[in-house]
Amino acid sequence: MSFSVVVMGVAGCGKSSLGAAVAQAEGLPLVEGDDFHSAESRRKMAQGIPLTDDDRHGWLTELGRQLQAHAQGVVLTCSALKRSYRDQLRAAVPGLRFVFVDISREDALARVAGRGAGHFFPSTLVDSQFATLESPVGEAGVLRVEAASPLQQLQRQVSGWLHGKAAD
Template sequence: MGVAGCGKSSVGAALAQAEGLPLIEGDDFHGEANRAKMAQGIALTDADRQGWLDRLAALLQQHPQGVVLTCSALKMAYRERLRAARPGLAFLYLQIDRDAALARVANRSAHFFSASLVDSQFATLEPPVGEPRVLTLDATAKLAELQQQASAWLHAGTTE
């Protein structure tokens, strides 16, 4: 979880491969209306995200053996919605500063998310400080290091 540009897709893919788990790319489940809004630089509202979160929650329930889901999950209420669907759900919070996130998003090709929305992501973000089963990682670290830290944490029981 984290803001746009933090590396959710890359870390998620590496972790899924290392752990032998299916990968669900959360962005793939946004409806056309949400995609159009984001492409136009219009931030999504809680109401816009509701159907998306419902789809992701249903997908979590369909994978009782485990799955890696990439999802911004910017607010605690969003994370609680996903936790309700999958008790014991663990989150990796890929922490990044605004400038680094903006640079990454601006350098993307072929993605519907407008770089103009990075500030709205940070405005919406409620960091998961103090929440159960959350590992905070420096999103600017090397991909292999992030995957190794995440795997080690998962195998240690993710009790923090």
């Protein structure tokens, strides 16, 4: 069984950790969406300037190519904050599924602030992420999980959902 899934949510929700756990459990490659931001977008974010739809368009196009390049299935981490962004990724890979890692603003702020100075995304941008977020709850092919749950539990929940089994 092959499938492609996007682990999505605001900064600090745990996309990378959950994506890596799911990829390992499912034997799928992991594509870190952040690795494909342009140098200009990274500069903007590092300066505390939120990205615009225009900034994200080329990035999402490239992520669509990355999804298409992994016909055997892949786990992609990507904020995918707006429905239009998710629809752009869905257009690249029919049947694409999304795991929405839901987190409170306070927890996201604490997690991003705890990353340290080496990360390009400052905690000052967390509010802009929540302002941009259009919840995917109710869209087809979306599983919502709680960011505060233990990582192993989240991975089992996602794997069970991907295989059509009830999650614990």
